[in-house]
Amino acid sequence: MTDSPAAPTPYEVLGVAAQASQADLRRAYRRLLRQTHPDTAGDPARFNAVQQAWARIGDAESRRKWDSGHQSSGVSRSNDGGEAPSVPRRSPGSGSAVKARSYGHPGGHARERFLVLMREWAGRGAELADPYDEALVRSAPREIRRLLADALAQESTARAVSGLGIGYTIWSAVATQRGTLDHVILGPAGLFAVSSADWGSDVRLVRGELVGDGIPAGDQPVRSLARAARSLGRTARVRLTATLVVVPDDAITEPITRIGRKNDAAIVRRSLLPMVLRDGLGGQRLSIEDVFDVRSRLQHSIRFV
Known part of the structure; x- marks a missing residue:
């Protein structure tokens, strides 16, 4: 647990x-x-x-x-991965370090849905003094708690990417014709479509798809991510390097679980995401010219949720 x-x-x-x-x-x-x-x-x-x-x-x-609510839990009211400005930022207290370019609102849609459903569940839309009160959250139905877990996971990924520096760009909560992409991340190792997930349970890969007690029946996280990534690629006329499903470290037994034989999809422990984004899955690298071209195409094509 x-x-x-x-x-x-x-x-x-x-x-x-x-x-x-x-x-x-x-x-x-x-x-x-x-x-x-x-x-x-x-x-x-x-x-x-x-x-x-x-x-x-x-x-x-x-x-x-x-x-x-006095025992430890994963409940959090913070939103450090909130909407970021569209210009590079200096990290507070980090001297000259410049963070990655960040666009969109990581976890924002999930938090909005969480707040709406919490108010409906608690009292027909009533205003709650603190919707993130740990005792209140713990008593809520699991499908509502999952929304908060999704928001925290997406915000965590945004923070990790932000620390990689000016060579990286992250777009969060990206709308496509085939679903939402939690993040689209561009850097020297390529262009990645990323899903940030936390189902509150162990997961494993079976026939190319993730299964686990916490994954709702009928959900296909790997295939859904691939469909949305292909849709973005067609719209923006860019080629995705890989798709990544990022999960909590203790949710999966292997640090990196590759899917298929093309080195273009994997399940990744959260703590290893920065390494994968720096090194890639198959040794791919983009030239500076390629990075600028892909970034320009995405800037003109991406729409947010």
Whole structure:
């Protein structure tokens, strides 16, 4: 169980309501221990999740802290990856370091949807004193919490790219005829279409597509990203170097999981994204002239969500 807003709460793991009695919690915990124990052919990952859930709400004091939001979580009200100016910026306190060119509003659409749905869920559009209150967020349905997790993931990617310097340009929340691209990133190693994802669970690659308990049924993250990237390429008359799905470090077992044989798609741990953007997946490099040409085409073609 991670601290991502998208992760199942201890109550969801144990399959009980948040209002369940302590006795009901204990019965659910013991039943799931028997069902998931590896010695009885259970799932070790689920067994571990059940134990973590019990550690968080198994006694009255721990449960009180969890319910009040005083245990650690991934909830965040910050929006450091908000809309950036269309000129290079100097990093505060970093001397002469200049950040990457940044356009668009990373995570903005997901945060807007989160706020709308939180208000509807909490009281028919009522104004909330603090929609990011940890106890309130934890009690919200998981589909609402996923929106906050998406926003945080997109903002994290924007911050990481910003630190790469003036040689890079990032466009966030890009609209295409085949869906939205979280980020389009241009640098010396090529042009990348990037999806920033956090499903609050482990994921794995099966037949070229990501699967996991947190991925909603019917979603195809890898194929959806590829379709939107191809659409942008046709509209802007540019060639994408690679598509990248960026996930939390603990969500996938391999640091970089390549898809197919063309070195043009991969699942990447979040901490390794700067390295991949610097080095590329297959040793590709763009000349300065190529970078200027691609940037110009994109500037005239990109539309934001």
